[in-house]
Amino acid sequence: MSRTGVLALRLAGPLQSWGAASRFTRRTTESAPTKSGVVGLLAAAAGIERGDDTSLAPLAALRFGVRVDQPGTRIRDFHTAHHGVTGASMPLSERFYLADAVFVAALEGDHTLLTTLHDALRTPAYPPYLGRRSCPPTEPVGLGLYADTRLEDVLIRVPWQASDWYQRRHPTPHTLTVLRERAPGEPVTAADVLRDQPVSFDAAHRRHTLRTIVTTPVPTPVPAGGGPRDTHDPFAALDVLEDDSA
Numbered sequence: 001m002s003r004t005g006v007l008a009l010r011l012a013g014p015l016q017s018w019g020a021a022s023r024f025t026r027r028t029t030e031s032a033p034t035k036s037g038v039v040g041l042l043a044a045a046a047g048i049e050r051g052d053d054t055s056l057a058p059l060a061a062l063r064f065g066v067r068v069d070q071p072g073t074r075i076r077d078f079h080t081a082h083h084g085v086t087g088a089s090m091p092l093s094e095r096f097y098l099a100d101a102v103f104v105a106a107l108e109g110d111h112t113l114l115t116t117l118h119d120a121l122r123t124p125a126y127p128p129y130l131g132r133r134s135c136p137p138t139e140p141v142g143l144g145l146y147a148d149t150r151l152e153d154v155l156i157r158v159p160w161q162a163s164d165w166y167q168r169r170h171p172t173p174h175t176l177t178v179l180r181e182r183a184p185g186e187p188v189t190a191a192d193v194l195r196d197q198p199v200s201f202d203a204a205h206r207r208h209t210l211r212t213i214v215t216t217p218v219p220t221p222v223p224a225g226g227g228p229r230d231t232h233d234p235f236a237a238l239d240v241l242e243d244d245s246a
Helices: 035-045 053-060 111-122 151-157 164-169 236-245
Strands: 004-016 063-070 073-079 093-110 142-147 175-180 192-200 207-219
Touching (some): 004 151, 035 053, 035 063, 035 111, 035 192, 053 111, 053 192, 111 142, 151 175, 151 207
Antiparallel strands (some): 004 093, 004 142, 063 093, 063 175, 073 093, 192 207
């Protein structure tokens, strides 16, 4: 019998954009990472090509959840562009992003598959990005691999991942919001649905079906080490500027 595990990811960066219903010239973002976006990130790290639906299927079958550790701010970009070869003007568009957001995503399923994906994040075939190629992560995405546990337990256990500057400026919340797929046997009436279950990333016939979303609060876990982490923070310099201008 195969073991079940959970792979946890830290999704943080200056900008993120997770579209589930974006069409044409208005490209919106959800308030939290989508399953299709995160599965796409993992598939790219593992070197799965866009048209390889057979290799994508096991990743799409993983159960998905995400915790909102730092909600961020929704911003709008009025987007202009010219064709790289002809110089012709491209259609004007609106693109929406989440600025300064941090999330913990978790995927539950076959432990052997999750181990392969965890290793792929360390040496990705294609670089990871947070919904759009213009949104790189600030830190390594892989947060940890947990054996013989459930997605709900990991999203309660992983320490609060909000940025150091955010923790200094905001009181620790009593709870964090978790958006997760319905567990086996859980009542259907407790869930919303979103067309975010990836079937194919092929550019010629990209397809998604509906998946469930259950929204629950969880107690805020204590931050790792009880204080700031010794990691690169591109926004740390802003604290100095604010102190000088005070």
